[in-house]
Amino acid sequence: MVLNEEQWIKELREKRIAYGISQGRLAVASGITREYLNKIESGKMKPSKELLNTLHKELAKFNPEAPLTMLFDYVKIRFPTLDIQHIIKDILKLNINYMLHENYGRYSYTEHYSLGDIFIYTSADEEKGVLLELKGRGC
Incomplete structure (x- = not known):
């Protein structure tokens, strides 16, 4: 001191x-x-x-020996699964009942769930999987 x-x-x-x-x-x-x-x-x-x-x-x-920190403002992650419940509950640790479900999507996905700046896109097409999009405060 x-x-x-x-x-x-x-x-x-x-x-x-x-x-x-x-x-x-x-x-x-x-x-x-x-x-x-x-x-x-x-x-x-x-x-x-x-x-x-x-x-x-x-x-x-500015300490050069301090651990590196990063701040994301926007990120998209694709999961090779169709189990949207697993993504929301186990990975994001969110309750799906609090999310808004819409029967339309973006990026050629057929539907999505959203909560603020968190978007989870899903489709029946197994090749697409589940797309997680985080932006702004969602990151």
Whole structure:
């Protein structure tokens, strides 16, 4: 744990440089200007505790040794099965009774189930299987 604010700011600057992150990049990620971050690092400005926490949290995201994280905004997955109950209940862990069923589909599927931004398409054609489409908040 950092003993005082000056030591913490010195540590922040050293970590930022070690991670290869510019002041501008850290400032944008933290919601402040590069000039303001420069003044903080040089000791000319005293940041709030809230801003210090934000800087620490944002800098941690740039740690090159941190595990890789990914965020999907859109994904389609085809399952080679016609068992839509299995996909909804066992894979998605959803209750099929909460889903809206429609007798039409897209991508040449004949019907679909939906819940918000989650769409499950199905067809009697065994070659197509079940298509899971996740977008936006459904991911």
